[in-house]
Amino acid sequence: MPMSAGGLRELKKNRTRQLIADTANALFRARGFDEVTVDEIAAAAQVSKKTVFNHFPTKEDLVFYRAEDREAMSLAAVTDRPAGFSILDSFRALCLAQTRFIPGMRRDLVHPRSFFDLVSGNPSLERKMHEVNERIIRVLADALAAEAGAEPGDPLPRIVASTLVGAQRALYRRLRQRVREGGSDEEIGRAHRADVERVFGLLGNGLGGYPPV
Amino acid sequence: MPMSAGGLRELKKNRTRQLIADTANALFRARGFDEVTVDEIAAAAQVSKKTVFNHFPTKEDLVFYRAEDREAMSLAAVTDRPAGFSILDSFRALCLAQTRFIPGMRRDLVHPRSFFDLVSGNPSLERKMHEVNERIIRVLADALAAEAGAEPGDPLPRIVASTLVGAQRALYRRLRQRVREGGSDEEIGRAHRADVERVFGLLGNGLGGYPPV
DNA sequence: CCATTTGTTACACTTGGTGCAACAGTACAC
DNA sequence: GTGTACTGTTGCACCAAGTGTAACAAATGG
Numbered sequence A, B: 001m002p003m004s005a006g007g008l009r010e011l012k013k014n015r016t017r018q019l020i021a022d023t024a025n026a027l028f029r030a031r032g033f034d035e036v037t038v039d040e041i042a043a044a045a046q047v048s049k050k051t052v053f054n055h056f057p058t059k060e061d062l063v064f065y066r067a068e069d070r071e072a073m074s075l076a077a078v079t080d081r082p083a084g085f086s087i088l089d090s091f092r093a094l095c096l097a098q099t100r101f102i103p104g105m106r107r108d109l110v111h112p113r114s115f116f117d118l119v120s121g122n123p124s125l126e127r128k129m130h131e132v133n134e135r136i137i138r139v140l141a142d143a144l145a146a147e148a149g150a151e152p153g154d155p156l157p158r159i160v161a162s163t164l165v166g167a168q169r170a171l172y173r174r175l176r177q178r179v180r181e182g183g184s185d186e187e188i189g190r191a192h193r194a195d196v197e198r199v200f201g202l203l204g205n206g207l208g209g210y211p212p213v
Numbered sequence C: 001c002c003a004t005t006t007g008t009t010a011c012a013c014t015t016g017g018t019g020c021a022a023c024a025g026t027a028c029a030c
Numbered sequence D: 001g002t003g004t005a006c007t008g009t010t011g012c013a014c015c016a017a018g019t020g021t022a023a024c025a026a027a028t029g030g
Helices: A008-031 A038-044 A049-055 A067-079 A087-110 A115-119 A123-148 A156-181 A185-205 B008-031 B038-044 B049-055 B067-079 B087-110 B115-119 B123-148 B156-181 B185-205
Strands: none
Touching: A008 A038, A008 A049, A038 A049, A067 A087, A067 A123, A067 A156, A087 A156, A087 A185, A115 A123, A123 A156, A123 B123, A156 A185, A156 B156, A156 B185, A185 B156, B008 B038, B008 B049, B038 B049, B067 B087, B067 B123, B067 B156, B087 B156, B087 B185, B115 B123, B123 B156, B156 B185
């Protein structure tokens, strides 16, 4: 009989998975994505190459293996929102809360190769990132369609989803840029909140007036 | 001395390029993307494998080698619009004009493997498509930022660009779906125009009220 | 006709990724 | 405990995408 969780087998499997991911990312950060081969990763993690690919279907997945978190958060902003909150409100709240990533961003920036540096400038990793993004949009769009009771094929849910995720991403990027440029948490937080209000002001009132004359 | 165009060498080069692309796409349509190797393409086009990769950096580029067209069209909607037209107006016009793709869609649908079938369901091609898309968004965002006189790092142009391109894509998909479901050009055109108005109505008036209660 | 440029080729090589059969440790039933 | 089914890991052979390089051949310009 199969057992789903809690067993010793499951535990070891997860350990192996984590070990592989950690080993790989340490190597990537030290030397860059393309400069590390899967054979090396396997050797460093003392595991066979086949095992690496058993856990991660592609080399890129070794970098993005936590992408589900972001997906879950975006989705929760839709499904678990308090009564009276519009979806736009929820996403605004989600974006305002991005300031909690500031410490992590600061930590990331001291690395010789930040996570961002790793991804940006590497075509295959950028592709993978867009893929992850697109998946989030799709999931969100489905949730929106369900809530709106949209008929199948209705393009609106997808457009709204793509807009919201796009806004979230752009604001995240902007925030990281602000952190990179320096300043206290308070200053950055204030500026970020202003960004969020500006963006959601536009989204709330319509794009027709953009750019302003 | 180098010569940019018109020479015999240039001509032959373009011929080779076209030949390779045509041969490849014919094979892809006949048997599917993964079921055709680059070696086969090279053999069928009577060209060396290296030559294929000289013209197209990746196998996926053989499918998307016309992507620049879409990019140019989206960009023109911003830069070449008549006075008094907002960007939103231009994109609405661009989306309304999508009905001109209906004949092409009809032709595509009779193929054993339509272009859409080729891409959808193939992870690497989907990734490539998202990459192309993201590039269009970036180019458009830059144009928007320039026009709006936005300061560097401003997230707004990117968000607007991502929304507009997302809308364009979703409406295109919807249109193709309508074509697939059948109906006269008039019926489909009418339905499409209604879709466009609905979408741009929402974008013009703000997303706050979505979904309606 | 000669010299230069440049697209094409052959070939060896690296690397990501798969399929398969064998192996080893875990789970479980008795 | 012991046997047995399950499942994660392994080694290995193999495929295909993509690169580097040096040689080749056609076009260009003088």
